[in-house]
Amino acid sequence: MSSCCRPATRLRPSPRRCGGHHAGKPSLVTPMLELRPNCECCDTDLPADSAPAFICSFECTFCAACADARLAFVCPNCGGELVARPRRPVAKLAVNPASTLRVYKPHACSRVS
Numbered sequence: 001m002s003s004c005c006r007p008a009t010r011l012r013p014s015p016r017r018c019g020g021h022h023a024g025k026p027s028l029v030t031p032m033l034e035l036r037p038n039c040e041c042c043d044t045d046l047p048a049d050s051a052p053a054f055i056c057s058f059e060c061t062f063c064a065a066c067a068d069a070r071l072a073f074v075c076p077n078c079g080g081e082l083v084a085r086p087r088r089p090v091a092k093l094a095v096n097p098a099s100t101l102r103v104y105k106p107h108a109c110s111r112v113s
């Protein structure tokens with residue numbers, strides 16, 4: 001009687017895999033300019049597709065007049081340089097709308113002495 005020679009190796013049902021804790025999390029946040037709708041200094045409207053606007057690296061946003069005459073292209077909030085904000089074409093704005101959150105901090109620009 002030698003019919004019971006089955007291999008006694010036990011296959012583990014499933015090795016533990018770390019499939020749970022970091023699966024399916026969409027971390028695809030596209031870094032995109034906010035394109036704020038107004039100047040922080042004078043509250044002038046700055047439409048994302050038309051008006052010339054200036055921003056710093058933190059996206060403090062100013063109109064051309066304030067950036068030039070009042071701020072000398074230096075951000076009053078962070079001290080960084082202000083550069084021309086790229087415009088976003090209207091077709092892209094439909095897909096990626098500009099920010100509608102108005103930031104208005106006139107006190108930051110009133111350091112005229």
Ligand SMILES: [Zn+2]
Pocket residue numbers: 039040041042043044062063064065066067
């Ligand atoms: Zn302004």
Ligand SMILES: [Zn+2]
Pocket residue numbers: 056057058059060075076077078079080
């Ligand atoms: Zn700034």
